[in-house]
Amino acid sequence: xxxxHNRPLSVHQNQEYNPRRYSNNNFNKNNSxxxxxxxxxxxxxxxxxPSKSYPSYDYSLPLIxxxxxxxSLRGQPNDFSNQYIHNGxxxxxxxxxxxxxxxxxxxxxxxxxxxxxxxxxxxxxxxxCRVAPEKMVQVLIQWIYKHNLVFDTIMIGSLTENQQVLxxxxxxxxxxxxxxxxxxxxxxSSHKLNELTNSIQGSGSMHNSWSxxxxxxxxxxxxxxxxxxxxxxxxxxxxxxxxRKQWHCSMCxxxxxxxxxxxxxxxxxxxxxxxxxxxxxxxxxxSVPDSMYKVAENFASGNRRxxxxxxxxxxxTPVKLRRGWVIMSPDVLLDNFDPEQYKKDITRLGHNxxxxxxxxxxxxxxxxxKGKH
Amino acid sequence: xxxxxxxxxxxxxxxxxxxxxxxFETYYMFQDYNKVNDKVPxxxxxxxxxxxxxxxxISQTVIWFxxxxxxxxxxxxxxxxxxxxxxxxxxxxxxLDNYKFDIINVLxxxxxxxxxxxxxNINKIDMSLNDCPTTKTSLNDFDSIMEFLExxxxxxxxxxxxxxSPAPATMNEILSLDYEIITTNLLEFETAGxxxxxxxxxxxxPKRPFLETCTxxxxxxxxxxxxxxxxxxDSYNKMKTVNKSYNRKDKHFQxxxxxxxxxxxxxxxxxxxxxxxxxxxxxxxxxPYYKTSRKTANxxxxxxxxxxxxxxxxxxxxxxxCSYLDTCFKWDDCKYVHYYTCYPTSELDKxxxxxxxxxxxxxxxxKIRTFYWHEPSGYNIRNExxxxxxxxxxYNINMSIFxxxxxIIVDPAWSIHMxxxxxxxxxxxxxxxxxxxxxxxxxxxxWVTGRSYxxxxxxxxxxxxxxxxxxxxxxxxxxxxTICTGRTGHWLNHSKEHAIIGMKGRPQxxxxxxxxxxxxxxxxxxxxxxxxxxGIVERVVGPHCRxxxxxxxxxxTRSGWFTIGDQIQDVNIYEEEVKRKYQKWLGRR
Numbered sequence: 001x002x003x004x005h006n007r008p009l010s011v012h013q014n015q016e017y018n019p020r021r022y023s024n025n026n027f028n029k030n031n032s033x034x035x036x037x038x039x040x041x042x043x044x045x046x047x048x049x050p051s052k053s054y055p056s057y058d059y060s061l062p063l064i065x066x067x068x069x070x071x072s073l074r075g076q077p078n079d080f081s082n083q084y085i086h087n088g089x090x091x092x093x094x095x096x097x098x099x100x101x102x103x104x105x106x107x108x109x110x111x112x113x114x115x116x117x118x119x120x121x122x123x124x125x126x127x128x129c130r131v132a133p134e135k136m137v138q139v140l141i142q143w144i145y146k147h148n149l150v151f152d153t154i155m156i157g158s159l160t161e162n163q164q165v166l167x168x169x170x171x172x173x174x175x176x177x178x179x180x181x182x183x184x185x186x187x188x189s190s191h192k193l194n195e196l197t198n199s200i201q202g203s204g205s206m207h208n209s210w211s212x213x214x215x216x217x218x219x220x221x222x223x224x225x226x227x228x229x230x231x232x233x234x235x236x237x238x239x240x241x242x243x244r245k246q247w248h249c250s251m252c253x254x255x256x257x258x259x260x261x262x263x264x265x266x267x268x269x270x271x272x273x274x275x276x277x278x279x280x281x282x283x284x285x286x287s288v289p290d291s292m293y294k295v296a297e298n299f300a301s302g303n304r305r306x307x308x309x310x311x312x313x314x315x316x317t318p319v320k321l322r323r324g325w326v327i328m329s330p331d332v333l334l335d336n337f338d339p340e341q342y343k344k345d346i347t348r349l350g351h352n353x354x355x356x357x358x359x360x361x362x363x364x365x366x367x368x369x370k371g372k373h
Numbered sequence: 374x375x376x377x378x379x380x381x382x383x384x385x386x387x388x389x390x391x392x393x394x395x396x397f398e399t400y401y402m403f404q405d406y407n408k409v410n411d412k413v414p415x416x417x418x419x420x421x422x423x424x425x426x427x428x429x430x431i432s433q434t435v436i437w438f439x440x441x442x443x444x445x446x447x448x449x450x451x452x453x454x455x456x457x458x459x460x461x462x463x464x465x466x467x468x469l470d471n472y473k474f475d476i477i478n479v480l481x482x483x484x485x486x487x488x489x490x491x492x493x494n495i496n497k498i499d500m501s502l503n504d505c506p507t508t509k510t511s512l513n514d515f516d517s518i519m520e521f522l523e524x525x526x527x528x529x530x531x532x533x534x535x536x537x538s539p540a541p542a543t544m545n546e547i548l549s550l551d552y553e554i555i556t557t558n559l560l561e562f563e564t565a566g567x568x569x570x571x572x573x574x575x576x577x578x579p580k581r582p583f584l585e586t587c588t589x590x591x592x593x594x595x596x597x598x599x600x601x602x603x604x605x606x607d608s609y610n611k612m613k614t615v616n617k618s619y620n621r622k623d624k625h626f627q628x629x630x631x632x633x634x635x636x637x638x639x640x641x642x643x644x645x646x647x648x649x650x651x652x653x654x655x656x657x658x659x660x661p662y663y664k665t666s667r668k669t670a671n672x673x674x675x676x677x678x679x680x681x682x683x684x685x686x687x688x689x690x691x692x693x694x695c696s697y698l699d700t701c702f703k704w705d706d707c708k709y710v711h712y713y714t715c716y717p718t719s720e721l722d723k724x725x726x727x728x729x730x731x732x733x734x735x736x737x738x739x740k741i742r743t744f745y746w747h748e749p750s751g752y753n754i755r756n757e758x759x760x761x762x763x764x765x766x767x768y769n770i771n772m773s774i775f776x777x778x779x780x781i782i783v784d785p786a787w788s789i790h791m792x793x794x795x796x797x798x799x800x801x802x803x804x805x806x807x808x809x810x811x812x813x814x815x816x817x818x819x820w821v822t823g824r825s826y827x828x829x830x831x832x833x834x835x836x837x838x839x840x841x842x843x844x845x846x847x848x849x850x851x852x853x854x855t856i857c858t859g860r861t862g863h864w865l866n867h868s869k870e871h872a873i874i875g876m877k878g879r880p881q882x883x884x885x886x887x888x889x890x891x892x893x894x895x896x897x898x899x900x901x902x903x904x905x906x907x908g909i910v911e912r913v914v915g916p917h918c919r920x921x922x923x924x925x926x927x928x929x930t931r932s933g934w935f936t937i938g939d940q941i942q943d944v945n946i947y948e949e950e951v952k953r954k955y956q957k958w959l960g961r962r
Contacts, residue, residue: 058932059579059732066725070582076853076895077716081888081905082581085574085912091893092847096586097854104694104710108858190890194830194840201827218865219826221845223891240842241816241874241883241913242890248843251864259863272857272868274847299864364858 090245092225098278111270111362112298119297122353123324124345128334133164133310136328137171140308144172147339150179151326152302152351156310157187158287158319159222159232159247163311165192169199175213180255181265183300184214187288189234190244200250214252222247222292224277231285231316232277249292260365264301264355269364271295286320287313287329293322301353304346376489377412378403378424379482382436386477396425396438397469418465431485437476567886574887574912576738580731582724584717586853587656592649596660599638602679602713635660635713655720659712659852663688696859698851700896712851755917762936763944763955767923768802773810774954775935779880779918780910781808781817784902786924787825800828808836811921814878816913818844820902821871823863829873838875846870846903848896856896872906887912907931 059066070077080091097103102112131139143149154177157165165186178184188196202211223245224232234244259268275291287309296305309329313319319329326337381403382389389399400421407414415421428435563571587593642650652658664679669687685706695701695709704711763770783806788797808817817838821829833840847869848856856868894903910920911933922929925936930945946952 059729059735063725063729066729067722070721070725071718076849077721078583079581079905079908080893081908082578083583084889085578085887086580090889091891094586094853094893095847095849095855096588096852097857101855101857103854104852105696105858106691106693108693190842193843197827197830216826217863218823219871220865221869223845236886238885240890241876241885242842242844242888242909243886244842245889245891246843246845253864266864268864269858269862269866272855272866273862274845274855274869276847276855295865 090225092223092245092276095276098225098276101272101275107362111359114356114359114362115267115270115298116294118356118359119324119353122303122349124303124326124342124349126321126323126334127326127337127342128321128332129326129328129337130330130332130335131328132330133312136168136308136310139328140168140172140177143339144176147343149177149339149343151177151182151304151306152179153183153185153296153300153305154178155185155187155288155293155296155305155307158309158311158313158317159187159189159289160287160311160313160317161189161191161235163187163192163309165310166195166199168308168310169210170208172210174210175254177306178214178254179302179304181257181262182254182302183296184252184254185220185292185296186250186252188248188250190246190248191235191237193248196248196250200252214254216250217253218251218273220249220251220273220275220292220295222249222275222277222289224279226279232289263360263365264352266300267298267359267363270298285317287317290322293325297324303349303351303353374413374415375424375427376486377407377410378421378428379486379489381406382477383479383482383486386479386482389474390477393473393475395470396422396472396474397466399474400469418469422465422469428485432481435478435481435485436474437478438472439475563886570884571887573738573741574884576741577735578908578912579735580728582721582728584721584724585656587652587658589652592652593658593660595645595649596637596653596658596715597662599641600660600662600713601636601638602662603634603636604632604679633713635715653715654717656717658715660715661690661710661712663690663710694852700851714851757916757933758919758935759947760930760932760934760936761945761947761951762925762927762930762941763946764939764941765937766939767806767937770937771958772807774958775811775921775937775951776919776948777813778811778921778935779815779914780920781811781815782820782906782910782920782922782925783808783817784820784900784922784924784929786900787822787828789822789824800825804828804832804835806832806836806923808923812877814880815876816841816880816883816910817875817877818906818910819873819875821873823867826871833873833875836875838877841874841876842890844872844874844890844892844906844909846872846892846894846906849893850895853895870902882914884913884915901926901928904931907934 058069061069078094080089080094083089083094084091092098100109102108129139154174156168157163165188169186174184186196186200197216199208200211200214200216202208222232232247234247236244257266259266271294275289275295277289277291288307303324305325307322307325307327307329309319309327309331312330319327319331319333321327321332321334326342328337384406385402388394389402394402397418400415400418403421404414406412415424425436645653662679665687666685686708688710689708690710692709695707695711698712699714701707701711763775785803785806786797787803788799817833817836819829819832830840850856857866859866861867888909892903892905892909894905897903911918914920916933918933920934922934922936923938924940925938926940927942929938930936930941944955946955
């Protein structure tokens with residue numbers, strides 16, 4: 001099935017094993033890596049002993065003890081935070097699978113490809129609705145009460161500072177705009193996180209109607225390594241203790257959905273909740289990166305997707321149209337959305353992405369699905 | 374004539390002063406300006422100079438020149454006796470090229486303008502863009518202004534060529550000079566204290582060896598061809614058969630129970646190209662290996678890379694990597710690809726020596742201080758304390774015996790309604806943790822899980838802290854990749870963990886914005902957090918500061934830190950006062 005994924009290791013099978021030919025690797029000259037020799041022999045006093053635990057790294061200790069400490073480390077011996085201090089290289093810079101996060105997992109890669117293909121079959125044409133931020137509430141209320149429009153997935157906000165997300169959240173009966181079960185994605189920089197969490201919880205002064213219907217289920221994090229083109233930069237202020245680099249997206253769910261029984265509605269555990277993006281010269285950033293749209297598309301199969309961007313997003317992160325989404329923004333290029341026509345289109349395309357036998361087979365299912373074991 | 378010069382200076386004062394235009398350059402600008410506005414231009418340079426001098430005579434403070442005043446120049450020029458007109462002009466040109474406009478007092482110029490044109494608009498101070506004449510020359514001005522306005526307070530103009538060059542002859546030449554745009558975003562302007570701190574912190578932070586990872590996949594494949602592995606199966610088998618209740622999560626890593634030894638074919642290795650061999654000596658390589666069952670191995674005359682071990686199943690190289698790699702519990706029965714990490718230990722030793730050289734200078738560098746208010750004091754007064762810990766029930770002990778701390782890490786075992794090897798604590802109990810007496814002023818870092826996110830914020834509120842920001846730990850696997858499969862996560866795969874940072878009081882002594890709010894570190898034993906956090910906290914509050922960890926385990930003990938929790942063994946207190954108070958408290962019980 002995955003015949004393309006061949007590793008040229010089979011050469012090995014043509015060789016005879018000759019113990020005298022193989023020696024302990026010579027580039028580790030101290031031979032200290034031989035920590036698990038088959039013949040357990042008595043060790044000298046200052047020799048490395050894998051069964052012992054060594055204390056944390058202390059530069060005042062004798063060199064031999066420091067060596068032992070590093071040999072006793074499990075996993076990664078490098079400290080990327082320390083490296084950032086001395087070299088200025090971001091910790092996320094060292095991640096090798098930024099470009100394709102599913103590297104090494106052919107099954108998962110195939111699943112993602114299939115999902116993308118299947119989703120695109122049910123996409124509407126790119127739809128834009130150009131509305132000034134102050135008129136948005138009015139237009140959305142018209143959609144709800146006059147046109148009876150409902151959406152499966154609603155995304156609010158973008159990766160820009162100074163957004164007016166909370167007024168939208170507090171003034172629109174979101175529970176009426178979203179179908180049950182429905183999914184809501186709300187963007188915010190780490191400054192606005194506190195306000196946003198309070199709003200989702202409906203606590204404090206943030207009494208609103210929608211928070212009773214939605215519950216926060218996941219927290220997505222997006223970060224970009226270097227912001228050379230000025231996109232997705234989180235502005236820092238004096239309150240922060242660490243330099244801010246994160247964009248957060250809270251995923252909320254309304255209605256009842258069961259991950260094992262509702263396979264026609266949601267496909268769980270396909271994408272991770274973190275996206276690190278490299279500083280790519282060629283990619284032109286948009287108000288919300290494509291990878292984040294894909295997370296929402298891969299998760300819920302509902303075809304009606306709405307993205308509200310209640311602010312001007314600037315030249316560094318322009319609003320881009322996306323197939324399958326209705327994008328409401330003051331800056332969107334197309335203004336071709338007609339509620340009645342949209343309802344007809346959706347009826348024609350189907351409310352949900354249809355089931356696919358191969359995807360069903362490949363996708364992770366039960367809660368105790370343990371990878372590929 | 375004078376009035377046109379005044380309006381010209383008003384019109385283009387910002388270009389003249391910000392670019393430090395010389396008197397000579399402005400002469401041409403003035404001529405162009407006059408042409409556009411249909412005004413009589415000055416006859417020659419001397420005429421222009423006279424006009425400037427007239428303005429100076431009206432008020433001495435309208436225009437400032439550098440390096441000296443215009444009067445001196447004028448005197449100097451009138452003294453020089455050259456009869457030939459050409460020579461004189463050249464001399465004037467030469468002199469004027471060095472005379473630059475320093476300050477133009479716009480307010481005074483406006484007053485002057487009002488006197489000269491009583492009818493003109495008062496609001497001339499803000500030069501309106503609409504008044505800009507639309508010739509080519511002023512278009513350039515306009516562009517530069519537009520560029521300036523589009524990025525408010527972020528750009529500043531400066532002439533690129535600082536070396537003296539032959540004076541540009543025409544206005545077009547002047548304006549075609551390259552402008553370098555310096556981006557200084559005022560909103561993100563770093564304070565001097567912060568800048569100094571950023572310079573000092575790397576000098577007093579101990580350097581650690583840093584081993585690069587090889588990015589050339591073919592190296593690992595080549596290495597796999599000449600590699601043989603041995604593994605010590607005794608402890609693994611013992612674990613499986615003798616003690617069935619053996620908790621595998623205690624011994625989490627394959628190396629802990631498998632002890633894989635790596636052997637290479639020396640002859641083949643020597644045939645490798647030089648650059649490849651030096652790569653093996655310098656960088657970390659992950660060598661994929663496959664396992665064979667006893668049955669297959671016997672059929673194939675023992676050609677498996679494992680010379681002494683047979684797994685339950687054959688490894689299938691085509692189906693990809695194991696989701697857990699070196700933390701796989703079912704090593705024996707896992708048919709996915711696993712990797713052996715090949716560390717360049719000689720390189721590590723070399724770097725350790727280099728780092729030690731650097732770290733010797735830390736004591737000396739500690740004496741350099743910024744003397745700004747936001748830095749922890751006492752780098753020289755106190756030494757870092759050794760690791761201290763107390764095994765106790767946090768809910769029963771009198772917390773005030775431990776004294777005050779500058780930073781606290783809390784890593785409670787949130788109850789996640791799943792069976793784990795350690796006891797979980799209910800939410801309401803965590804909220805009631807007596808953290809309050811431990812700190813008057815400082816920071817707290819609370820690890821939370823997805824579900825306990827909201828509860829964690831409530832905790833901070835109850836304990837008297839203000840929410841500041843969040844820290845995200847990106848979990849990585851053996852290959853240092855982000856985790857994208859096989860882990861927990863109800864709706865999406867979880868590849869990160871959150872920690873909430875809270876602050877109590879208004880500590881002015883924190884080193885702010887030194888680190889980023891992201892940690893990339895490999896996942897280790899269940900619920901064991903990355904050690905990088907300790908380094909980050911030490912940089913924020915200073916290494917000498919007293920720091921505490923609540924709900925800590927034995928592997929959390931660390932010099933400079935006071936660890937308490939019920940999963941630690943014994944008591945180890947170094948500070949006399951705390952020891953006395955602890956014994957007193959024990960006696961009272």
